[in-house]
Amino acid sequence: MGEGLRYTVVGSPRLDEAVEVLRRAVFSKKPLVLAGLCEARYEGRAASEAEAGDKLVIVKADGSVIVHGLKGFKPLNWQPDTSYIGVESVEGEVRMTFVRRRPREVLEVRCREVGFIAVFESPVEGGYWMFLSEDEIRNAIASFPREVLGEDLVFPEKERRLREAGYADLYGYDSEGRPVIVEVKRVKAGEEAVRQLLRYVEKARNMGKRGVRGILAAPDISDAARSLLERSGLEFRRIDLKRVYGLLKSGRERRTLEEFLES
Amino acid sequence: MGEGLRYTVVGSPRLDEAVEVLRRAVFSKKPLVLAGLCEARYEGRAASEAEAGDKLVIVKADGSVIVHGLKGFKPLNWQPDTSYIGVESVEGEVRMTFVRRRPREVLEVRCREVGFIAVFESPVEGGYWMFLSEDEIRNAIASFPREVLGEDLVFPEKERRLREAGYADLYGYDSEGRPVIVEVKRVKAGEEAVRQLLRYVEKARNMGKRGVRGILAAPDISDAARSLLERSGLEFRRIDLKRVYGLLKSGRERRTLEEFLES
DNA sequence: CTCTGAATTTCGTGC
DNA sequence: GCACGAAGTTCAGAG
Structure with missing residues (x-):
C-alpha cells in the first residue's frame, strides 16, 4: 500500500x-x-x-x-x-x-x-525450484550405485546429464565388466517403462554388445510390468526416494565443504 | 447486479x-x-x-x-x-x-x-462440451470406412466404444475377409503409435489369426514413425479431420431426422 | 483400490 | 522448426 x-x-x-x-x-x-x-x-x-x-x-x-x-x-x-x-x-x-x-x-x-x-500494475516475479527430479535420481545412481542399487557399477558417461531421444538413462558396467543399462523412473514403473528399457537393451545387443544387463530402477513396479520384465530377462531394483534424497543432500553438503576448503 | x-x-x-x-x-x-x-x-x-x-x-x-x-x-x-x-x-x-x-x-x-x-457468492455453473475427440474419429471410421479410410471395411464390434487396456481401437475385416486392426490417432502419429499397433497385430497373429493387416489412421505421421511402420509391414491412412467432422455432423442430422420420423 | 491410455496435454531438450 | 520423453502430469474408464 x-x-x-x-x-x-x-x-x-x-x-x-x-x-x-x-x-x-x-x-x-x-x-x-x-x-x-x-x-x-x-x-x-x-x-x-x-x-x-x-x-x-x-x-x-x-x-x-x-x-x-x-x-x-x-x-x-x-x-x-x-x-x-x-x-x-x-x-x-x-x-x-x-x-x-x-x-x-x-x-x-x-x-x-x-x-x-x-x-x-507492478508485478513481482518470484523464483521457483523443484527438487528430487528424475534427473537427480539418475545422478544419485551414477554417484552412489552401491547405496542406491545395491551393487558396484561404473558409469563412465555419468556426466552426460541430458537424455537424448532413444537413449536410456544410464550406460555402465558391472563388477564383472558386463554392460549394464539402467532405466530410471521416479514413480511406480508400468509396462511402458519395461518396454522402453527392453528397446535400449536390444539395441545394444544388436550393436554387438554381449551379456548386456537391463536394470529398471524405480520406487515400485506394477504387477503387469514385473511380469513383462521377468519374461524379458530384465532386472528390477527398488529405490528408496528418502535414501536418495539423503544421499544427494550429503553430497551437496560435501560439495559445499570442498568449496569451503578450496577457498 | x-x-x-x-x-x-x-x-x-x-x-x-x-x-x-x-x-x-x-x-x-x-x-x-x-x-x-x-x-x-x-x-x-x-x-x-x-x-x-x-x-x-x-x-x-x-x-x-x-x-x-x-x-x-x-x-x-x-x-x-x-x-x-x-x-x-x-x-x-x-x-x-x-x-x-x-x-x-x-x-x-x-x-x-x-x-x-x-x-x-452465488456461483453459476455452465455446461461444457468437447467434440471431435479420438473416440468420435473412431466412430466415424466404424460408420464410414470407405469415406475416411478409402476402402470398405466391416467392424462387427463397432458399438464397443470404450477402449480396454491392451486392445486396439477397431477390429474388423476387409473386403477379402482378412482381419484388419485399426489404430486411431487424433494428432500426428509418432513411433509410439506404430509400436502400439504392432503389438496388437502381433497379438492377433499369435492367437492364430492369418493375414492380419494393421492400419494406423491419423491426420499425419512422423518420418521415424513412417519408417518403423513400413519396416513392420503396417499401413498408414491419412485422415482428413474436416471431412470426419462433416461426416459426423451429417450423421447427427440423419439421426435427428430419424428421431423426428419416429415421433 | 490399481492399471491403462488420452490430453487442445505442456514443457524441455536435442537435432 | 520437428520429435521424443517427462510430468507432483490430470483425467476417465475398467477390473
Missing part, C-alpha cells in the same frame, strides 16, 4: 469500462484476472464450447490465457501462447479473442456480465 | 480481515481468488518451492487449489483434490495449508501482502 499502486481492481464495470481496462492491461502487457458470466469457444486442434457460467479468465504478460470454471484443477479452455489478443464490445458483451499461430487455434471468450477485473 | 450479490471483492485487506474472508469462503465452500505477494511450498510426490512474488491463488468449491505465477500456462503449485484446508495468520502473514491424503501431499501458501480477495 505504501509501496505504490500494485493492483487495480474494478468491480462490476460497465461494458465500455471493462473493454477500456482490459485493452489497457493487454496493451501494456500487464497480467490481469477477470471474473464474470462468460461463454468460451475454442477451435483448433480440437473444438470445444463452454456454456455461460461463472468463469475466471487469467491473461498473463507472456500471452498465456487460462479460462477456469468453478470445478476441477484443469482449465476449461486455454492458450499456452497467443500471438494476437483482441478486446471489443459486441452486442452488449465483452468479447476477447485469443489467436495462436502455430498450431492455428482461436479462443473466444464472451462475457455478458463482468464481476470484476484486476490488473497487476 | 440486479440479481443480488454475485461477488464479494475485498481490496488490500488487513491480516485479520483476509483470514476472516478466506475462512468464511472455505467453510461455506464458495470459490475464491486471492492475489498477493506470496510464497508457496509443496511436499509430496516431489518437493518444490516458489519464492515470494505475485501469485494468484484459486480455491474452488470442490477443494481444488491452483497457484499461478506471472508466467506460463502451467500453475506453479496445485492440489487437484484437498482433504483439508487450513487458514491462519502466522507471523504477520496469511498462511493457507492444503492437505491431500492420497497421495500424501501438502501445499502451503504464505502471503505477506494480500492485494485482493474475491469470493463467488
Whole structure:
C-alpha cells in the first residue's frame, strides 16, 4: 500500500469500462484476472464450447490465457501462447479473442456480465525450484550405485546429464565388466517403462554388445510390468526416494565443504 | 447486479480481515481468488518451492487449489483434490495449508501482502462440451470406412466404444475377409503409435489369426514413425479431420431426422 | 483400490 | 522448426 499502486481492481464495470481496462492491461502487457458470466469457444486442434457460467479468465504478460470454471484443477479452455489478443464490445458483451499461430487455434471468450477485473500494475516475479527430479535420481545412481542399487557399477558417461531421444538413462558396467543399462523412473514403473528399457537393451545387443544387463530402477513396479520384465530377462531394483534424497543432500553438503576448503 | 450479490471483492485487506474472508469462503465452500505477494511450498510426490512474488491463488468449491505465477500456462503449485484446508495468520502473514491424503501431499501458501480477495457468492455453473475427440474419429471410421479410410471395411464390434487396456481401437475385416486392426490417432502419429499397433497385430497373429493387416489412421505421421511402420509391414491412412467432422455432423442430422420420423 | 491410455496435454531438450 | 520423453502430469474408464 505504501509501496505504490500494485493492483487495480474494478468491480462490476460497465461494458465500455471493462473493454477500456482490459485493452489497457493487454496493451501494456500487464497480467490481469477477470471474473464474470462468460461463454468460451475454442477451435483448433480440437473444438470445444463452454456454456455461460461463472468463469475466471487469467491473461498473463507472456500471452498465456487460462479460462477456469468453478470445478476441477484443469482449465476449461486455454492458450499456452497467443500471438494476437483482441478486446471489443459486441452486442452488449465483452468479447476477447485469443489467436495462436502455430498450431492455428482461436479462443473466444464472451462475457455478458463482468464481476470484476484486476490488473497487476507492478508485478513481482518470484523464483521457483523443484527438487528430487528424475534427473537427480539418475545422478544419485551414477554417484552412489552401491547405496542406491545395491551393487558396484561404473558409469563412465555419468556426466552426460541430458537424455537424448532413444537413449536410456544410464550406460555402465558391472563388477564383472558386463554392460549394464539402467532405466530410471521416479514413480511406480508400468509396462511402458519395461518396454522402453527392453528397446535400449536390444539395441545394444544388436550393436554387438554381449551379456548386456537391463536394470529398471524405480520406487515400485506394477504387477503387469514385473511380469513383462521377468519374461524379458530384465532386472528390477527398488529405490528408496528418502535414501536418495539423503544421499544427494550429503553430497551437496560435501560439495559445499570442498568449496569451503578450496577457498 | 440486479440479481443480488454475485461477488464479494475485498481490496488490500488487513491480516485479520483476509483470514476472516478466506475462512468464511472455505467453510461455506464458495470459490475464491486471492492475489498477493506470496510464497508457496509443496511436499509430496516431489518437493518444490516458489519464492515470494505475485501469485494468484484459486480455491474452488470442490477443494481444488491452483497457484499461478506471472508466467506460463502451467500453475506453479496445485492440489487437484484437498482433504483439508487450513487458514491462519502466522507471523504477520496469511498462511493457507492444503492437505491431500492420497497421495500424501501438502501445499502451503504464505502471503505477506494480500492485494485482493474475491469470493463467488452465488456461483453459476455452465455446461461444457468437447467434440471431435479420438473416440468420435473412431466412430466415424466404424460408420464410414470407405469415406475416411478409402476402402470398405466391416467392424462387427463397432458399438464397443470404450477402449480396454491392451486392445486396439477397431477390429474388423476387409473386403477379402482378412482381419484388419485399426489404430486411431487424433494428432500426428509418432513411433509410439506404430509400436502400439504392432503389438496388437502381433497379438492377433499369435492367437492364430492369418493375414492380419494393421492400419494406423491419423491426420499425419512422423518420418521415424513412417519408417518403423513400413519396416513392420503396417499401413498408414491419412485422415482428413474436416471431412470426419462433416461426416459426423451429417450423421447427427440423419439421426435427428430419424428421431423426428419416429415421433 | 490399481492399471491403462488420452490430453487442445505442456514443457524441455536435442537435432 | 520437428520429435521424443517427462510430468507432483490430470483425467476417465475398467477390473
